[in-house]
Amino acid sequence: MLRALRRCRPGPVPLPALPPALGPGLGPGLGPGLCPAWAPRAVPVRGRKTRHDPPAKSKAGRVKLPPPVDPEELLVVLERYRQHRLVLSALRAEFRAEVLQRQREERLAAGGSAEELEEHRRLMAWNEEQNARQRARREERLRKEEEEQKRRKLEIAEKQARKMEAFLEEKEKEVLQLQEEAKNFITPENLEARIEECLDNPRNYNFAIDKDGRIVKRTVLS
């Protein structure tokens, strides 16, 4: 096993220096050069100075260089990593696609079986039939209502006509009656004659009545 993978093994690992800040005391099975695998390795310590304090004079000419890298080894390692990651991601994509495909198939099988579709179509047809029946009933009703309305309109028109007729008749009768009466009117022409006539024929409007209610019209005119 690679030395670098020792951290993944359950159990204590060798540590070059035991940081003093390590909390748990050494338990059974742990030696002086070991610490539990889960313990933090390089605990960041700043020591005495904060980040705002200037560095020491002894560090004035210090040049920090990055760790040396062998270019050929680097190329080889990078190439190997690239291939490894390519293969892994391809495998993952493959598995993902397979899982999705299986899910899709399962969903299709559950949702679209032949009998269900058939049943659905049958129910839709039945629903359509009910709708058609309702439509027929509704049309019937509307037709009846229209007829009813027409009939009512006709009736009203007839009544109106009859009323007009009666009215006109009344008026006609009045006119005729007036014409009749006009014959007996007193005009300036026959005024003298009518006066003479009235004076010649005196009319007696007096009458007598007794307690039994008998009327006597023939009385003596004075």
Place this chain on the structure above:
Amino acid sequence: MPMKGRFPVRRTLQYLSQGDVVFKSSVKVMTVNYNTAGELSEGARKFVFFNIPQIQYKNPWVQIMLFRNMTPSPFLRFYLDSGEQVLVDVEDKTNKEITEHVKKILGKSKEMLEKEERERKKLSHPATFGPKKYHLRECMCEIEGQVPCPAFVPLPNEMRGKYKAAMKNEA
């Protein structure tokens, strides 16, 4: 808590759970067009007032929309996920007839509901013990006729390891 509304029984859980229309999973939207006045819309009005709460309770993921006084005659329209639209004419029907009709064309049948119920029961075993979220009981002490929980009723001394150890040490 005071009773709210004209028929507060519609808000009770018992009433809501009595609704028996469970839509198939393909139904997504239900639209009701009805009129607030008129003899022909009476059934639709009663349906909206009494039965729609029950339907929504049983189908929380179905969107229900109501449109008032937009068309001369009342109807229901269902939008399925395949894009199909189902029209149901409800003029001149009572609300009971409407629910029966809807249940027949788009509701899950009783066998299907029972099957689903059985599947759901299969997932969990009633005889196991554990957290209340996943099991019926947590400890044997909850069952009648078993030894009661020592937190409430102390165990008799014969069953306590402390007493037994003391006896053994003494002897």
